[in-house]
Amino acid sequence: MIHAQKSTAKFNGDAAYRLTEQFLAVAPHRWMGSPGHAKAEQFIRDHFKEEAAKGHFEADTFTANTPVGMYPMTNFIVKYPGKKDGIIVIASHYETNYWLRNINFVGANDGACTSALLMELGNYLRTHPPQGYSVWLVFDDGEESINEQWSDSEALYGTRHLAAKWSQDGTLGNIKAFMVADMIGAKDLNVNRDDFSTPWLLDLLKTAAKNTGHSSYIFKNETAVTDDHIPFRKRGVPVLDLVDITYGPPTEQRPEGSYHHTAMDTLDKLSPHSLQVSGDLFIEMIRLIDQR
Numbered sequence: 001m002i003h004a005q006k007s008t009a010k011f012n013g014d015a016a017y018r019l020t021e022q023f024l025a026v027a028p029h030r031w032m033g034s035p036g037h038a039k040a041e042q043f044i045r046d047h048f049k050e051e052a053a054k055g056h057f058e059a060d061t062f063t064a065n066t067p068v069g070m071y072p073m074t075n076f077i078v079k080y081p082g083k084k085d086g087i088i089v090i091a092s093h094y095e096t097n098y099w100l101r102n103i104n105f106v107g108a109n110d111g112a113c114t115s116a117l118l119m120e121l122g123n124y125l126r127t128h129p130p131q132g133y134s135v136w137l138v139f140d141d142g143e144e145s146i147n148e149q150w151s152d153s154e155a156l157y158g159t160r161h162l163a164a165k166w167s168q169d170g171t172l173g174n175i176k177a178f179m180v181a182d183m184i185g186a187k188d189l190n191v192n193r194d195d196f197s198t199p200w201l202l203d204l205l206k207t208a209a210k211n212t213g214h215s216s217y218i219f220k221n222e223t224a225v226t227d228d229h230i231p232f233r234k235r236g237v238p239v240l241d242l243v244d245i246t247y248g249p250p251t252e253q254r255p256e257g258s259y260h261h262t263a264m265d266t267l268d269k270l271s272p273h274s275l276q277v278s279g280d281l282f283i284e285m286i287r288l289i290d291q292r
């Protein structure tokens with residue numbers, strides 16, 4: 001018997017994994033100014049044609065003044081209107097490091113899988129429109145530092161630009177939470193307790209993990225990570241970074257793991273199950289923030 005019913009499909013970790021695979025096949029190398037970067041942009045645009053047709057897709061292009069020259073960068077913002085005033089933002093960077101352009105670095109965990117996670121969240125939000133606050137997905141550019149040595153003034157270009165823009169146009173005051181997804185697709189996923197995140201959002205993440213049965217996947221390690229949430233934190237927005245910086249077997253030189261920012265950050269290190277856990281956490285976070 002066929003009868004119309006509301007879709008009850010969950011966020012699909014397998015679909016997020018397949019999207020990661022496709023994104024990596026189309027745009028394995030995504031540093032600023034490269035042909036692969038343009039392909040990554042097109043992949044994101046193609047995924048959200050339905051939202052673009054409704055006027056809910058925005059490309060925020062700007063010129064970044066980097067130590068190696070002026071480069072165009074683009075943030076993409078996909079909007080799912082809700083029923084009450086206020087916005088929940090979920091962001092991921094999609095580019096790869098300029099300084100890793102000469103090795104075969106693809107950033108499967110670092111940029112690709114979280115972009116795919118957001119695309120699958122988009123699929124979910126299409127069939128489950130927000131009943132509370134609006135949800136905006138942000139694919140931000142220029143998160144990574146230009147040089148190997150991290151410098152705050154030579155990284156986070158996209159989110160610094162967006163935080164300043166949204167401060168000027170008044171959007172910032174409407175943001176209830178700005179959440180970041182970064183490096184949360186690895187097989188041994190454990191989301192860090194990030195000290196730069198807002199305490200009530202960390203508390204809520206603990207509740208979200210409990211409610212979804214994922215408590216064993218969070219807070220094994222405590223860190224304070226400079227990531228895309230920082231420009232918003234500096235402007236007083238409640239922020240939460242879902243990040244797992246431990247990646248691969250630790251070595252003396254790399255106690256956080258040997259895969260981060262190396263050619264070993266590849267698809268085979270990820271799992272659909274970890275993407276399922278991360279997706280479940282974001283969807284439960286949306287529900288809990290709505291109720292607050």
Ligand SMILES: [Zn+2]
Binds near residue numbers: 144261
């Ligand atoms: Zn990185």
